Amino acid sequence: MNDLVQLMRPEMLLLAQVVFLLLFDLFAPDRARRHTDAVACALFLASIAVGFLPSTTGEAFGGMFTVTAMTQVVKNVLSIGLLLVFLQSRVWLSDERTSFKKAEFYILTLSTLLGMNLMISAGHFLLFYLGLELASLPLTTLVAYNKYSDESIEAGAKFVLIAAFSSGMMLFGISLFYGAAGADGLYFDVLSSRLAATPLQLLALVFFLSGVAFKISLVPFHLWTADVYQGAPTSVTAFLSVVSKGAAVFALMFLSFRLFAPLFEYWQYVVWALVVLTITIGNLFAMRQDNMKRFLAFSSISQAGYILLGMIAGTPLAMSSVVYYLLVYLVSNLGIFAVVSILENNSGKVHISDYRGLYRTNPYLSVVLMLFLFSLGGIPPFAGFFSKFFVFMAAADQGFYVLDFIALINTVISLYYYLLVVKAMFIADSENPIPTLHTDSWSRLCLTLCLVGTLFFGVFSGIYAFLSSGAWGL
Amino acid sequence: MDIASITASQVIFFILAAVILAGSVMTVVSRKLLHAAVYLLFVLLATAGIYFLLNYHFLAAVQISVYIGGILVLLVFSIYLTSQVGEKMDEPGIVKKTVTMLISMGGAVFCFWVLCTGQFPYADQIHLNEIDMHAIGQSLLGTERYQYLLPFEAISVLLLACIIGGILIATGNTKKED
Numbered sequence: 001m002n003d004l005v006q007l008m009r010p011e012m013l014l015l016a017q018v019v020f021l022l023l024f025d026l027f028a029p030d031r032a033r034r035h036t037d038a039v040a041c042a043l044f045l046a047s048i049a050v051g052f053l054p055s056t057t058g059e060a061f062g063g064m065f066t067v068t069a070m071t072q073v074v075k076n077v078l079s080i081g082l083l084l085v086f087l088q089s090r091v092w093l094s095d096e097r098t099s100f101k102k103a104e105f106y107i108l109t110l111s112t113l114l115g116m117n118l119m120i121s122a123g124h125f126l127l128f129y130l131g132l133e134l135a136s137l138p139l140t141t142l143v144a145y146n147k148y149s150d151e152s153i154e155a156g157a158k159f160v161l162i163a164a165f166s167s168g169m170m171l172f173g174i175s176l177f178y179g180a181a182g183a184d185g186l187y188f189d190v191l192s193s194r195l196a197a198t199p200l201q202l203l204a205l206v207f208f209l210s211g212v213a214f215k216i217s218l219v220p221f222h223l224w225t226a227d228v229y230q231g232a233p234t235s236v237t238a239f240l241s242v243v244s245k246g247a248a249v250f251a252l253m254f255l256s257f258r259l260f261a262p263l264f265e266y267w268q269y270v271v272w273a274l275v276v277l278t279i280t281i282g283n284l285f286a287m288r289q290d291n292m293k294r295f296l297a298f299s300s301i302s303q304a305g306y307i308l309l310g311m312i313a314g315t316p317l318a319m320s321s322v323v324y325y326l327l328v329y330l331v332s333n334l335g336i337f338a339v340v341s342i343l344e345n346n347s348g349k350v351h352i353s354d355y356r357g358l359y360r361t362n363p364y365l366s367v368v369l370m371l372f373l374f375s376l377g378g379i380p381p382f383a384g385f386f387s388k389f390f391v392f393m394a395a396a397d398q399g400f401y402v403l404d405f406i407a408l409i410n411t412v413i414s415l416y417y418y419l420l421v422v423k424a425m426f427i428a429d430s431e432n433p434i435p436t437l438h439t440d441s442w443s444r445l446c447l448t449l450c451l452v453g454t455l456f457f458g459v460f461s462g463i464y465a466f467l468s469s470g471a472w473g474l
Numbered sequence: 475m476d477i478a479s480i481t482a483s484q485v486i487f488f489i490l491a492a493v494i495l496a497g498s499v500m501t502v503v504s505r506k507l508l509h510a511a512v513y514l515l516f517v518l519l520a521t522a523g524i525y526f527l528l529n530y531h532f533l534a535a536v537q538i539s540v541y542i543g544g545i546l547v548l549l550v551f552s553i554y555l556t557s558q559v560g561e562k563m564d565e566p567g568i569v570k571k572t573v574t575m576l577i578s579m580g581g582a583v584f585c586f587w588v589l590c591t592g593q594f595p596y597a598d599q600i601h602l603n604e605i606d607m608h609a610i611g612q613s614l615l616g617t618e619r620y621q622y623l624l625p626f627e628a629i630s631v632l633l634l635a636c637i638i639g640g641i642l643i644a645t646g647n648t649k650k651e652d
Contacts, residue, residue, distance in 0.1 A: 199592060
């Protein structure tokens with residue numbers, strides 16, 4: 001029993017927070033409810049701190065739930081991402097149009113995080129599937145949070161349909177695994193010993209992979225991304241593009257390592273094609289966008305391609321570089337979203353063309369945004385360079401030189417469009433730039449944390465060393 | 475397969491399968507929403523029939539009460555609330571129709587071929603006798619292997635989150651958002 005509490009500590013803490021916030025919102029006096037953000041953030045911060053305490057590894061529920069050192073690291077990474085989202089969403093939530101339902105925002109995001117944790121720790125397809133649903137269905141209502149905005153509702157409708165469709169694909173794949181490996185085969189430890197690359201199992205893998213690919217928005221499963229990212233409230237978009245995508249990547253990573261190892265030879269072909277398509281198409285479409293949120297949607301599609309590039313090698317080195325890549329992507333991308341949402345909340349402007357002359361009026365914001373964009377593009381002193389470097393190295397290590405070369409060309413293309421934003425801010429002139437803004441302290445804290453991460457993760461090699469050290473009891 | 479060796483349960487299976495197949499195609503092809511819902515009813519009923527055929531009585535009962543009693547009724551309500559009776563959806567263009575048909579038929583034939591040539595070495599492990607309620611209850615609330623307390627709890631959280639989300643969407647504000 002004591003062991004179970006240790007193993008499921010992050011999940012139990014999340015559930016406790018959900019229940020507490022629910023009751024708090026119901027019964028607390030109005031005076032206290034005004035501080036819902038502070039209460040939610042403080043509780044969540046405490047639970048993250050507890051997450052860093054040493055804990056046991058092992059499995060519970062007869063192999064249904066597994067905890068390794070790496071799942072713990074990964075869960076902490078996702079929690080930090082969510083905390084950054086909380087910090088930057090405070091202004092938007094305090095608006096009088098949304099403040100009456102802000103507790104729900106915290107409750108729902110925390111429950112989705114719980115779903116992601118279950119998905120990552122799952123040792124059985126049933127739990128994996130339920131975790132995935134828990135990580136996507138409540139998100140639908142958050143995407144449609146501004147319910148009087150047509151765009152938000154449209155995005156919500158698209159998101160729920162895509163979620164249902166991709167779950168259907170995945171369930172079909174799982175049912176084929178059931179057929180090919182028997183009822184016991186739904187447990188991952190049994191299935192991995194029964195995989196032998198028969199056509200039936202490969203078909204199952206393809207369907208299963210397509211279901212997950214929708215969640216990570218890999219090309220050709222990406223068509224929903226831009227519309228949903230644009231329509232959803234900016235903080236929810238940030239959550240979708242970083243935490244939600246990161247969870248799906250981590251889950252796929254553990255599965256590919258733990259479960260699909262016998263099919264790896266075949267899976268590499270599929271992933272090769274997916275990487276090339278995802279990086280290239282994501283980049284080409286990103287160049288054409290003017291809406292910042294659509295731009296970030298395509299940029300995040302192409303980033304997902306780089307993450308997958310790390311996974312193709314399937315070595316422990318590759319796995320640690322994927323986690324490192326995601327960590328760096330998390331701070332850089334959340335930093336960009338923080339700036340975008342500050343600008344949107346204060347001036348209502350989200351287009352790149354609106355950012356012209358931003359440097360004159362808001363020099364700090366523009367410099368910070370530039371640093372994050374450089375990190376995302378992979379310019380040397382920042383963490384983004386190192387994370388890209390490790391991912392490329394992991395692929396080259398296994399002989400994927402052509403793939404590395406294609407990805408490298410795409411990096412140059414991506415620099416072009418990241419610099420377009422920088423050019424708009426620093427060089428282009430505007431008749432009426434966004435006026436000088438006051439940034440609230442919560443967003444400032446979020447920006448500072450992201451900036452420290454972007455600079456620190458690159459220079460301080462201890463992080464990568466930690467990730468690539470003992471943590472590989474996958 | 476020898477005609478003489480076909481058993482009654484196989485005949486019933488093929489009839490049910492035909493109903494499911496035809497019903498699913500009609501659900502997707504039908505241009506009237508309400509008709510589609512009725513075709514869906516046949517699909518769900520025939521699926522329950524297959525569960526009965528396999529002696530999965532509990533599952534069949536759940537299928538009927540949840541899907542037909544609950545979800546389908548909700549579906550019909552929402553169709554009545556959101557569209558006019560007899561309203562037809564737009565006919566898609568001929569190119570779209572052909573391409574969609576080619577792709578979906580191709581995919582279906584391919585899957586069918588893989589399934590027909592595939593091997594199911596573990597098929598004999600599956601129980602075909604009736605499972606009593608006691609065992610179902612035990613495995614739903616146990617924590618050992620082949621027992622499913624954790625997924626059961628995950629479903630509860632999922633439902634809670636979805637209910638809160640539903641309220642979030644439905645709730646209004648005295649000050650209208652623009």
